[in-house]
């Protein structure tokens with residue numbers, strides 16, 4: 001165990017092309033469906049961790065200020081997993097910074113917990129494999145399991161009650177198909193409803209929930225195939241289908257959950273119009289109003305121009321695909 005040594009880890013957020021929506025078990029964030037995502041480049045969480053035997057609890061800072069009480073608890077419960085494994089009950093000072101705006105509608109919990117898992121693995125000297133780390137990261141946030149890996153990543157729903165088979169694994173490295181992502185920020189207000197609550201309500205009250213779970217296997221098989229043969233049209237079609245189906249599920253809950261604003265809808269139309277005109281681009285949307293446009297590398301500048309000036313788009317972040325979560329300081 002590295003007492004007093006500064007460990008710094010970095011992890012990128014990811015965006016799901018085949019969406020995760022619904023838990024088969026709330027404890028441990030065991031997903032009801034598998035998912036497939038792309039890990040982003042340039043945007044990241046950078047997490048510094050120092051084990052300090054003088055502490056009687058973990059101390060968590062987010063973007064330079066003390067984390068809120070619920071965030072402190074989440075970090076402490078998460079680090080307990082490492083203390084349990086190592087049998088060493090030492091607490092940590094954790095400083096996590098995101099270089100992207102919280103309002104970007106990117107799960108900072110995904111990159112945050114992936115970076116924390118990698119840092120804690122090093123500090124407690126557990127030497128866990130990336131797959132084992134994805135199982136642990138999942139317990140912080142379901143989508144964090146995918147941020148352990150770079151490029152195209154698949155998360156398995158698994159069946160085991162202990163979650164040992166609910167892990168992520170890489171499908172394709174980022175350089176093998178360097179797609180580009182333009183994140184359109186359409187609102188900076190706090191999202192309507194968090195993903196855990198949204199998923200729970202959808203599972204409990206949408207009449208379409210069982211159909212969603214059943215159809216996910218087909219979506220995953222087709223998406224895996226599209227990625228392996230680099231079929232962009234297919235990738236676009238399945239991604240938009242999975243996204244709209246997820247939002248259909250949320251809309252059909254009681255009461256219905258609507259994550260979109262007017263600009264979100266206008267962007268859907270616009271991006272589809274661009275594709276009809278021959279520009280290789282499609283959209284995806286998570287539990288918020290921001291729209292992510294994904295395109296082939298050659299269309300990047302055209303897509304940037306089209307979306308930057310689009311009415312209602314407050315900010316545009318453009319990035320490529322990134323690498324796995326990793327240690328950047330405190331290697332040995």
Ligand code: PMV
Pocket residue numbers: 015016018019020021035107109141142143144195196286287
């Ligand atoms: O991992 P969570 O609890 O942030 O949930 C992620 C939910 C979506 O972003 C909407 C879909 C996904 O697969 O990332």
